[in-house]
């Protein structure tokens with residue numbers, strides 16, 4: 489499973505890149521709005537750090553405008569993937585962009601049928617928002633499981649990004665399901681490496697070493 493950071497913060501991205509486990513980054517307008525500076529410059533900086541797929545989202549809602557924005561964003565870097573919301577206009581735009589070889593990450597996906605349409609329109613990635621489904625009492629993991637089955641049934645090549653991750657348990661569930669990618673907020677990412685028994689074990693080894701008999 490590829491691991492992405494769900495952030496637009498370059499300090500967070502630089503830190504996890506150093507761990508040697510980061511495959512890509514996903515942003516959205518809410519995450520970009522938290523950072524200073526120009527939208528395109530920030531995406532370029534993120535691409536240069538990650539050197540892997542970086543999703544940047546369009547702000548338009550109209551298909552023609554989405555296509556125009558996507559073409560513009562795709563000039564930023566070879567690593568740019570265009571996030572397009574799962575709407576009728578989003579499908580129309582995705583069809584055009586896919587034909588041009590521009591990779592689309594269809595976002596704000598909350599049902600298996602939306603994911604089916606995303607794949608048929610030519611999206612390279614689909615992002616079911618698991619945490620937001622959980623928030624309304626609709627188990628997100630069941631939706632992801634259905635999407636996996638549908639894509640396997642028809643051999644769709646669209647990659648599934650397990651998104652809207654809230655806690656490490658979501659990452660475990662994503663890996664057990666066998667999705668292609670899990671995109672993880674920084675605060676959850678740093679929780680993945682931590683275990684109290686690891687800390688206790690290190691402390692005990694060092695204590696014991698101090699008692700070494702010469």
Ligand code: G3P
Pocket residue numbers: 494514515516615617619620651652653671
């Ligand atoms: O990648 C999807 C993500 O940005 C949405 O997460 O936490 O706002 O539901 P969240």
